[in-house]
Amino acid sequence: MIGESMYQELILEHYKHPQGRGLREPYDAEVHHVNPTCGDEITLRVKVGDAGKVLDVSYEGQGCSISQAAASVLYELATGSTVEETLAVVDEFTRLMQGRGQIEPDEDVLGDAVAFAGVAKFPARVKCALLSWMAYKDAVVRSAE
Amino acid sequence: MIGESMYQELILEHYKHPQGRGLREPYDAEVHHVNPTCGDEITLRVKVGDAGKVLDVSYEGQGCSISQAAASVLYELATGSTVEETLAVVDEFTRLMQGRGQIEPDEDVLGDAVAFAGVAKFPARVKCALLSWMAYKDAVVRSAE
Amino acid sequence: MTSISFDVEKIRKDFPVFSRELPDGRPLVYLDSGNSSQKPNQVIETMREHLALHYSNVGRAMHVLGAESTDAYENARDKIAGFVGAPSRDEVIFTKNASEALNLVAYSFGNPANTDPRFTLGPGDEIVISEMEHHSNIVPWQLLVQRTGATLKWFGVTDDGRLDYAPGLITERTKIVSIAHQSNVLGTVNPVAEVARRAHEVGALIMLDASQSVPHHPVDVTELGADFVAFTGHKMVGPSGIGVLWARAELLEAMPPFLGGGEMIEAVWMDRSTYAPIPHKFEAGTPPIVEAIGLGAAVDYLTEVGMDAIEAHERTLTAYALDALRDIPGLRIIGPDSLEQRGGTVSFAIEGIHPHDVGQILDDRFGVAVRVGHHCARPLHLRFGIPATTRASFYLYNTTGEIDALVRGLHHVQKVFA
């Protein structure tokens, strides 16, 4: 069951105990993204420091466990890395999610985010998983403007 | 093979030796019908006498053996009968042709025309068989006007 | 729980999918027939045999295979005409799904090349739908008003999930009313005969989206009083790729052609064409031949089981489900919670748990297949202030035991997210 299950313990853990949740100051950019098909929403802020280091990712939102856990995992992966490093992870995560279950995830790049691999088989859920990650990408771009 | 074949000897016989072909005088009505899908054409005249007796059906046309033989068979069945009798045959023939091969033909009513039963399975051919019969019906209606 | 005469175990044996196991040995509990139904061997085998031994194009071919295919295809039309009480077989148009049937009718309006006053449409003219419609009965009309400048109006939905029917919404300006016979979310069966009467009173036409009624109830298009009725093969134990538009012959004759091409013509010149008589006028190109034949087999299958018996069986299941779900704390049924004028589709929300999570855990742990989301009826969900619901929908092959499995699953979901 574990192999098949989309509900890896890790996802439930993040859903029940979201990391880094809440909107914090200071921030360079804030974005608000909505998934119109299911009503999931997220507001997300980023603060980037010297040498492109991501100092904080703070967020607030509502939605299913997948979308909420994805934001929590994102927070953990992003803070402390450089923008460049995190964008590489975002790209790999996007590739995995849009791969319709056909793609072998690169665990070295993805870390905990690999737990979402099962989601890729359900097109309707892919957007849930990507919501916060797309918001993050958007916010990073704006923070550099 | 005989049972299946659309090309009953009778049809070929009528095609090669059409009965009553040619346009004759006198007549009460003349019609010209075309089958636009395959280019078959017929010009047909009727002369009706006392007590609704069909005195002559004369025609000229071009097309496949089915359409030509159908006109020849029509000529034989119609001349000498009453309009009312022939219209009953036309109705039964139409029913047979439009029955998609599902209908048991009434041989007593149809006489030789029963040879066309195999045509009903080929929607593209049904119009060939009906061309002269529809022209006849049309001409009879006009002759009464 | 179900009557002796309805042998659901025997019926299940006709559906090969029930003999399979899901990964990790989960059984399959399929409660998603409102989305699409499973297929019996009778349908699968009819299609296989036709593809293997009798296939060819229809209508235009003049050889043995062509005659066999044409016969089978046109016989399917006869069967479907009989199944819904169509006065004439020529009124049955094969489409690819219900959505195409709805769009076909929508595209008949406001076509500058057609002057029949019933189908002209422009600013000032009105179209009436309802808030409980499937997107396939909303978007075609939105696209139509965008093209023509006509106005779209709609009936609301009451708190208990009924059509908020206000006859006054249908006026002299209304050209067409299009509503669901049965809601795919609420299960509500609408008073369509009454709405049809009102539409005709003001000279408007009426279309019914019967995608959720024809598979589950005996339906007679004449009794409904409708002008157009759309339904879809895949929800009635038939194949994908086939839908049906029934319409009164006189209207089909007055409508402009929709798709142009082979089969729908009488004669073609480079600069103009004349069109084939109905039904072929609306069937451009090679039709879904084997799919129509499969739908014919589906209709035979449903008829043999008996539509009355199917309706009664689903009623039993629905009563059982409503009772069982009512007992779950924090569960709210969206739609009528009595059996009156409703079918076997039950949607609900569970306090504090997103439907996506409900559906996925039911599937992951218990093999229970339900649908979660807005079920292509987003405006209806907006009306109830929720982004999504969980929906269980029943069909002839379902059992009360499967509803028990659903309920057990829901208890587990609540535990996981407690």
Added chain:
Amino acid sequence: MTSISFDVEKIRKDFPVFSRELPDGRPLVYLDSGNSSQKPNQVIETMREHLALHYSNVGRAMHVLGAESTDAYENARDKIAGFVGAPSRDEVIFTKNASEALNLVAYSFGNPANTDPRFTLGPGDEIVISEMEHHSNIVPWQLLVQRTGATLKWFGVTDDGRLDYAPGLITERTKIVSIAHQSNVLGTVNPVAEVARRAHEVGALIMLDASQSVPHHPVDVTELGADFVAFTGHKMVGPSGIGVLWARAELLEAMPPFLGGGEMIEAVWMDRSTYAPIPHKFEAGTPPIVEAIGLGAAVDYLTEVGMDAIEAHERTLTAYALDALRDIPGLRIIGPDSLEQRGGTVSFAIEGIHPHDVGQILDDRFGVAVRVGHHCARPLHLRFGIPATTRASFYLYNTTGEIDALVRGLHHVQKVFA
């Protein structure tokens, strides 16, 4: 006659129809693949298995069966994209047949709700087609000019059955050119890259009706230089009920939606909607799921045999047929009588005998299935001054022996009507 590496007897074993006998023990000689092709076990079995064990609706379902169906359906899209060299899988739109694909593009023009200048259309604007088109590539454009007041123009056809290509017909006023890649009557392969270049030179778009080329030749949509390409599953050993529109992504994004409904939306409110990204934007309602999956299997099958090998085999058959037919007194080939730029479709007229009679006797006595009539290309027949032709069309499973049977049959026909 065919090369060792192409084992036609082995291929024929994959097609169950060749193991059947026609009534009265006639063998089946199927020379009507230009109308619709037969299906190999690989396609039939893929469909049967999916219907039996993996079926459910796609996209919207979140359970094991939903994932299996969605996977299989979307994999089919990948396969078809690969088969025709589409730069992106999102450019492959599933329709019900080639006719729907052609109509979809025609309906994209002159829609008052869309302002992209490439798709506006009105009086003064021109559409260019040709006299050799199938009705499915004529009537949609006729309907479009009737709705919009644009002008329809066309290339003629030369006496030897070639496109009478005059670049000057395509002008600054031309919005779209739509022509066949290969004629379904003449067999002629048109110089489409040249026509595409000219169309693009004046800022017009170009659509190719590839219904008769994709099944028979290796086709790469990018090499063709086209903007839109339509083809159909049933002519390429795939099922009925499925067709394909390939188009450049950028154009699909600029086009207005065609059919509205479930699956093609992003968000719906009662008064407006936003649409899904391509390809789903053009796939309203439940798609032909099992049919797309079957087409995927068809493409796998053709790829395994090899499109180059199929093309070479058909070339051999065509050369053999042209030689043999030339020897029949009173027989006139309509179309190129050399192998240059032509495919395996040979149409002809026989002095003094109506094609209906030719076809029916071939079938009746010899089990030889050819097509007779105007093959949905009536204007082309008018051009040659004949109401109808007899057409033999070849595919990977045909043999030179079958062409011998055709020739024997034609001699008999001449005897019957002598």
